Amino acid sequence: MRKPERIFGRVREWQGLASFASAPSAETPAGASLGVISGRRRQGKSFLLQALAEETDGMYFAATEATEAESLRLFTEALTRHTREIPEHPFRDWNDAISSMFRSFRGRPVPVVIDGFPFLSRVTPSLPSIIQRELGPGGSGRESDLRLLLCGSAMSVMGSLLAGQAPLRGRAGLELVIHPFRYRDAAEFWGISDPRLAVLVHAIVGGTPAYRHEFTQGDAPADLDDFDAWVVRTVLNPQKPLFREARYLLAEESDIRDPALYHSVLAAIASGCTTNGGIANYIGRRSDQLTHPLNVLEDCGLIVRESDLFRSGRAQYRIVEPLITFYGAVMRRRWSELEIYRAESVWRSSRPAFLSQVVGPHFEALCRDFAREADESLYGGFPSEVGSGVIGDPANRTQIEIDVVVLAAQEPGRSRRVLSLGEAKWGEIMNGRHVERLGRARDLLAAKGYDTRETVLACYSGTGFTEDLRAEAARDGRLRLIGLDDLYWTR
Known part of the structure; x- marks a missing residue:
C-alpha cells in the first residue's frame, strides 16, 4: 500500500499501519486484530488514520466528549453509514455495539479506527474489557476480519491500555507511538535550509506538524533576518493559536488536578532547575512532594527523566515539548504585557534569556540526537x-x-x-x-x-x-x- 503523497515523512509509521491493516486472515488465525496508536496532540495521528481508512475503504470514527448514550448513538450512526446495515434492534449498550461491529466485517481485512478512545473509556470504563471479551475465545472477533485501531492523545490513558493487568494486555498486534518529527525532518517540513535558523525555530515549535500550517497559517520565517519578526507575529501574538498553546497542552491532560503546581514545575525546569531538589527549591515545596507531579508529567509525555551516565541515582528532568520551555522561560513571566500587544518590547528584553535558557540547552539535546543516529x-x-x-x-x-x-x-x-x-x-x-x-x-x-x-x-x-x-x-x-x-x- 503506497503512502499518499499528501503525507509528509512518516514512512515507518505508514508501513506499520499498512502492514497491520492489510494482513490476510491466514496470518492472524485468531480472527480480528487490535492495534493501539498513541502520541501527544498535534502530531498528525488523526491525519494518518483518516488517510489509512480512505486507502483501505475502512471506517473512521472520531469520538468526542459526550455522555455514554450520545457516544453510543454517534458510533451506531457511523457504523450504519459505513456498512449500510441497519441493526434489527437499537444497541442497548456498548456490549451490543462492539459485538455487532466485529460481526459486520468479514471476508477481507478492514481497518476500523476509533479515534479519541479516551473520551469513550472515561464515561464507559468497562469498554476495554468489552473489547477484550470479544477478542477472546467465544467472542465475535474470532470470526471477524476486522483490524481495530484504538487511538488517543491522553498518553497516560493510552499507555495504561496495554500495561500490567489491563484487560487488553497481550491482545494488541500493533502498538505505535507517533512522535514529533526529528529535527532534520522538521527543518524540511518548515522549508528551512539554513541550519542556524532551523535550530532557532525548532527550539520554539519543535517537530510538531500542526504548528507549521494550522497554528501559523503557513507563516514561516523567510530567513535568519526575519526570525525575530516571525516570533513577534506568531508565537507572541495573542491573535494566533500558538500564543496559548503551551497552556492548553497542560490543561488537556485529565490526570492533572492542580494546574498551578504543574505550571510551576515546568517553569522551574525551563529556568534551568532540572534536578528534583532544584525544582523543589524553585517552587517552595519539599522534594518528596514532587514525586507524584513529576511522574504524572512523565506519563503525559511532557517531560523526560534523563540519568547521569557517570553517577548512578542522579538524574535531570527535561521538557519534551519545546513550546512549553519557551513559554516558561519567555512568555509566562511577561504574560500580562503580551496580552496587550507589547510583543516587540517583551521580545527585545527576553531574547538573551531565550538564547541562554532555551536555545543553549536545546542545542545540547540536538547534539545528543545527532550522536544517537x-x-x-x-x-x-x-x-x-x-x-x-x-x-x-x-x-x-x-x-x-x-x-x-x-x-x-x-x-x-x-x-x-x-x-x-x-x-x-x-x-x-x-x-x-x-x-x-x-x-x-x-x-x-x-x-x-x-x-x-x-x-x-x-x-x-x-x-x-x-x-x-x-x-x-x-x-x-x-x-x-x-x-x-x-x-x-x-x-
Missing part, C-alpha cells in the same frame, strides 16, 4: 547509550559537565568503552580550552576504570571554531569538530 565511522563504534554526565575532579575541587556522552555496549568481562566525550556551545566560538577540558575528563574516567583508549573528543558548535582548533583537528584523528552543517546535513 551516528554510524560506526564517526566515533569508532556504534553508540549504545547517549546522554550527559558529570565527572568529579578532586584535584581541582570542581566538577566537569559533559554535554554529549557516547558509550559503547557493555561487554562481559570488559571495562565500559567511552566512545566519545563532547561539549556543545551554541553562542561561543570553541577553542583549545574546550578540548583540554574534555581531555581532563577522559583522564579522570580512565582512572575510574573506564576504557578511554580510543575515546573521541568532540566539539559541537553553533558559532564556529578557531583556526588553531581546526588545525589541531586535522592532525588528531580522535578530535571531531561538528558544526551546524554537520548536524543537519550529515547522515
Whole structure:
C-alpha cells in the first residue's frame, strides 16, 4: 500500500499501519486484530488514520466528549453509514455495539479506527474489557476480519491500555507511538535550509506538524533576518493559536488536578532547575512532594527523566515539548504585557534569556540526537547509550559537565568503552580550552576504570571554531569538530 503523497515523512509509521491493516486472515488465525496508536496532540495521528481508512475503504470514527448514550448513538450512526446495515434492534449498550461491529466485517481485512478512545473509556470504563471479551475465545472477533485501531492523545490513558493487568494486555498486534518529527525532518517540513535558523525555530515549535500550517497559517520565517519578526507575529501574538498553546497542552491532560503546581514545575525546569531538589527549591515545596507531579508529567509525555551516565541515582528532568520551555522561560513571566500587544518590547528584553535558557540547552539535546543516529565511522563504534554526565575532579575541587556522552555496549568481562566525550556551545566560538577540558575528563574516567583508549573528543558548535582548533583537528584523528552543517546535513 503506497503512502499518499499528501503525507509528509512518516514512512515507518505508514508501513506499520499498512502492514497491520492489510494482513490476510491466514496470518492472524485468531480472527480480528487490535492495534493501539498513541502520541501527544498535534502530531498528525488523526491525519494518518483518516488517510489509512480512505486507502483501505475502512471506517473512521472520531469520538468526542459526550455522555455514554450520545457516544453510543454517534458510533451506531457511523457504523450504519459505513456498512449500510441497519441493526434489527437499537444497541442497548456498548456490549451490543462492539459485538455487532466485529460481526459486520468479514471476508477481507478492514481497518476500523476509533479515534479519541479516551473520551469513550472515561464515561464507559468497562469498554476495554468489552473489547477484550470479544477478542477472546467465544467472542465475535474470532470470526471477524476486522483490524481495530484504538487511538488517543491522553498518553497516560493510552499507555495504561496495554500495561500490567489491563484487560487488553497481550491482545494488541500493533502498538505505535507517533512522535514529533526529528529535527532534520522538521527543518524540511518548515522549508528551512539554513541550519542556524532551523535550530532557532525548532527550539520554539519543535517537530510538531500542526504548528507549521494550522497554528501559523503557513507563516514561516523567510530567513535568519526575519526570525525575530516571525516570533513577534506568531508565537507572541495573542491573535494566533500558538500564543496559548503551551497552556492548553497542560490543561488537556485529565490526570492533572492542580494546574498551578504543574505550571510551576515546568517553569522551574525551563529556568534551568532540572534536578528534583532544584525544582523543589524553585517552587517552595519539599522534594518528596514532587514525586507524584513529576511522574504524572512523565506519563503525559511532557517531560523526560534523563540519568547521569557517570553517577548512578542522579538524574535531570527535561521538557519534551519545546513550546512549553519557551513559554516558561519567555512568555509566562511577561504574560500580562503580551496580552496587550507589547510583543516587540517583551521580545527585545527576553531574547538573551531565550538564547541562554532555551536555545543553549536545546542545542545540547540536538547534539545528543545527532550522536544517537551516528554510524560506526564517526566515533569508532556504534553508540549504545547517549546522554550527559558529570565527572568529579578532586584535584581541582570542581566538577566537569559533559554535554554529549557516547558509550559503547557493555561487554562481559570488559571495562565500559567511552566512545566519545563532547561539549556543545551554541553562542561561543570553541577553542583549545574546550578540548583540554574534555581531555581532563577522559583522564579522570580512565582512572575510574573506564576504557578511554580510543575515546573521541568532540566539539559541537553553533558559532564556529578557531583556526588553531581546526588545525589541531586535522592532525588528531580522535578530535571531531561538528558544526551546524554537520548536524543537519550529515547522515
